Amino acid sequence: MPADLDRWLHANDQRGMDDLFAFLRIPSVSAKADHNADTARAAEWLNASLTRIGFASEILPTPGHPIVLAEWRKAPAGAPTVLIYGHYDVQPSEPNELWTSPAFEPTVRDGKLFARGAVDDKGQLWVHAMALAAHLGARGTLPVNVMVLAEGEEEVGSVNLAHFIERNRARLACDYVVISDSAMFAPGIPSILSSLRGLAYFQIEVQGPSGDLHSGMYGGAVVNPAMALARLLATMHDARGRVAIKGFYDRVRAFPAAVLMGMKKLPHSDAHFRKDVGVKALGGEAGKTTLEKLWTRPTCEVNGMLSGYTGEGAKTVLPAKAMAKVSFRLVPDQDPDLVEKLLRAHIKRVAPPGVSVTITAMHGGRPWRADLDGPLFDAARVALAAAFGRDPVIVGEGGSIPVVGDFERILGAPVLLVGFGLPGENAHAPDEWISVDNLRRGMRAMAVLYDALG
Numbered sequence: 058m059p060a061d062l063d064r065w066l067h068a069n070d071q072r073g074m075d076d077l078f079a080f081l082r083i084p085s086v087s088a089k090a091d092h093n094a095d096t097a098r099a100a101e102w103l104n105a106s107l108t109r110i111g112f113a114s115e116i117l118p119t120p121g122h123p124i125v126l127a128e129w130r131k132a133p134a135g136a137p138t139v140l141i142y143g144h145y146d147v148q149p150s151e152p153n154e155l156w157t158s159p160a161f162e163p164t165v166r167d168g169k170l171f172a173r174g175a176v177d178d179k180g181q182l183w184v185h186a187m188a189l190a191a192h193l194g195a196r197g198t199l200p201v202n203v204m205v206l207a208e209g210e211e212e213v214g215s216v217n218l219a220h221f222i223e224r225n226r227a228r229l230a231c232d233y234v235v236i237s238d239s240a241m242f243a244p245g246i247p248s249i250l251s252s253l254r255g256l257a258y259f260q261i262e263v264q265g266p267s268g269d270l271h272s273g274m275y276g277g278a279v280v281n282p283a284m285a286l287a288r289l290l291a292t293m294h295d296a297r298g299r300v301a302i303k304g305f306y307d308r309v310r311a312f313p314a315a316v317l318m319g320m321k322k323l324p325h326s327d328a329h330f331r332k333d334v335g336v337k338a339l340g341g342e343a344g345k346t347t348l349e350k351l352w353t354r355p356t357c358e359v360n361g362m363l364s365g366y367t368g369e370g371a372k373t374v375l376p377a378k379a380m381a382k383v384s385f386r387l388v389p390d391q392d393p394d395l396v397e398k399l400l401r402a403h404i405k406r407v408a409p410p411g412v413s414v415t416i417t418a419m420h421g422g423r424p425w426r427a428d429l430d431g432p433l434f435d436a437a438r439v440a441l442a443a444a445f446g447r448d449p450v451i452v453g454e455g456g457s458i459p460v461v462g463d464f465e466r467i468l469g470a471p472v473l474l475v476g477f478g479l480p481g482e483n484a485h486a487p488d489e490w491i492s493v494d495n496l497r498r499g500m501r502a503m504a505v506l507y508d509a510l511g
Contacts, residue, residue, distance in 0.1 A: 058443050062504045065195040066187065070497070073190075076106060077183045077496075078163040080145075081172040087122055087146035087213050096122050096209050099145045103182075103207055110186060111193040112205065119217035122146065122209030129189075130202045136511055137232035138202040140470070142460065143182030144211035144238070147174035148485045155487035169490040176491040177484040181237040181477055182207060184496060188503035200511020204231065211238075211460075214420070219463045226467055233433045233510065234464045237499065239454060239476030242323060244492070247441035247449040247502070249434065250474035251316065252352060255387035255424035256457040257396040258360075260417040261286070261404070263379045269365075270375040279375060280411030283364040286379040289414070292407045293357050293383075297343040300357045300385075302403045305396070310389045312353045312426075319451050320348045333481070352453025356386045382419075386455060393421030422459035425472075433473050436509035441475065444502035449475075475502075 066073075085099035086092040100116050100123050107114040107127035114127035125145065130138075150160035150173045158164040163172040170180065185205065192199045206229070208218050222229060241248045265282035266275075295301045327347055331339060341350040350356075364379035366372035385396050397418050408414045427434070429451065441449040454474075461472050477499035483489045 058501055058505060059508065061195045062191045062508075063501065065191045066497070066500055066504070069187075069190070069194065073183070073187045073500075074493075077170075077180060078172075080106075080179050080183060081163045081174050082161055084150070084161045084173070085146050085209065086149050087210050088149055093122075096146055100125050100207075100209055103145050106186065107205060110190045112189075112203075114205075117221075119210075119221055121213075121217050124209070124218075124221055125205070125207040127205040128203070129193075129199055132199055132202045132511070136201050138204065138230070139507065139510060140204045140206060140229060140231040140234045140464075140468070141185045142234060142236045142238075142464070143185065143205075143207050144178050144209065145182065145207050146209045146212050147177070147179065148212050150487075152487065157488055160487070160489075165493060168493050170493050170496070171488055171490045173489055175489050176240075176478040176482045177489065178211070178238045180491045180496060181499070184237055184477060184499040185235075185503055187500040188507065191500070191504050192507060199507060201507050203507070204229065215460050218460055219467070222463055222467045229468060231468060231470050234468065234470050234472040235503075235506070236458075236461065236472060236474050237476050237503075238458070239474055240478035240480055240482065241476065241495070242450055242452050242480075244479060245445065245447070246324075247445040247447070247498075248452045248476070249429075249437055249441070249449050250427075250454055250476065251429060251451045252312075252388075252426045252453040253424060253458050253461060253474075254352075254355070254455055255391065255393060255422050256459075257385040257387060257393035257400075257421040258419040259383050259397070259400065260419060261289070261381045261383055262415045262417070263289070264377070264413045264415070265411065266375070266377050269377050272373045272375045276375050280409060281375055282379040282412050283376050285409050285412045286362070286364065286381055288409070289404060289407060290359055290381060290383070292403070298341050299343075300355065302357075302399050304399050305355070308390045308392065308395070309355060316451060317349065317353070320352070320453075321346065323348065323450060323452070348453070351455040353388060355388050355391060358384050358386070360384050386457070387424045389424045389426045391424060393423065397421075422457045423462050425458075425461050425465070427474070428471065431471060432510065433471050436506055437473050437475055439509045440502045440506035443505045444498045477502075 083099040085096040103125050104114045112127035112129050117124045160173040263282040263286045360382040362381045365376035477495040
């Protein structure tokens with residue numbers, strides 16, 4: 058770690074924390090219209106802060122919440138350009154009664170900073186702001202050209218971001234994209250995220266009779282939509298936990314052997330995993346490790362079901378309809394549009410007579426996998442080792458971040474996903490937190506990253 062950058066970060070530590078606290082106090086909940094003014098205020102706060110650091114920053118409108126775009130383009134000739142992405146919007150805080158301290162009043166307890174947005178993503182975005190400020194404060198310059206792009210709609214699906222990137226492709230042209238909106242594998246173990254699963258999400262509705270019927274008068278003669286739906290859902294897996302939809306695995310690309318071997322060396326315990334999630338046994342695809350199931354294999358999950366009478370007491374009805382929400386997590390090179398076609402063909406084959414089935418595609422996103430070779434990932438390894446005192450591990454993520462694929466597809470630049478959160482930080486739940494030590498180490502890691510890329 059360069060001594061001048063470390064000294065600057067140490068000297069400005071309290072000021073940086075005070076600024077982050079001010080950022081976290083703004084309830085920029087993008088999902089709620091009654092917080093629109095707060096979300097706009099967060100954009101204004103971030104814009105002013107990046108301007109103060111030394112960037113040319115502006116607020117750019119979208120059909121929804123605006124985008125903050127800050128630029129510093131004074132690096133030596135031939136220096137690469139780095140685009141840093143983050144978001145200033147946060148999840149709703151409810152249920153507020155489950156917070157130990159108010160969601161929008163940042164509080165430090167036992168080395169943890171509690172607040173909505175602490176880890177997702179204001180705290181991690183501020184890591185980059187402080188690393189950039191360290192370079193400009195200690196040296197008056199940066200070794201690379203930098204853009205900071207922060208949106209206010211990540212928590213509602215980034216509905217305007219891809220169009221913004223397309224429309225501003227020339228302005229946003231860069232050599233590398235860096236995103237910190239994820240977690241480390243475990244405390245003290247810095248991590249580079251190498252893959253994300255994609256998503257295909259559907260609503261399946263089974264319609265039977267024109268209205269609810271008396272189960273005594275009609276049961277046994279009329280097909281029950283709830284039972285029909287249950288049978289349909291049961292056909293989607295075989296006895297070994299594999300998705301039983303014809304053609305589903307045809308485009309699955311195997312992960313490199315070195316990546317799979319690296320997963321097996323990670324300090325993972327199935328016993329601890331079971332305890333953390335509160336189950337006595339694990340399921341899924343037979344013959345695969347838990348981390349393989351979570352990071353490298355596609356899945357089909359029922360997310361919700363609704364049918365018939367679910368109120369207090371008993372009501373003997375044969376329901377007129379039943380509905381399920383079903384999602385598929387996808388891996389390279391699966392395609393959500395193709396999965397929709399395969400699902401429709403499967404349902405057509407197995408649907409019983411006496412009911413009609415409607416499938417509605419809700420939303421989706423493609424899977425992503427990083428190419429871990431090249432200067433971006435070499436620099437990340439150097440930076441994380443400098444800040445954490447050990448080499449980083451390569452991890453996957455079972456969830457989806459569609460914007461990652463958008464950046465690569467539109468800008469043609471590799472994306473580095475390096476986060477400083479930890480498992481169990483309650484990102485979308487009460488008592489969200491981030492480790493203060495990880496914030497400080499993250500600032501130092503990113504300061505070194507810019508040096509290593511320059």
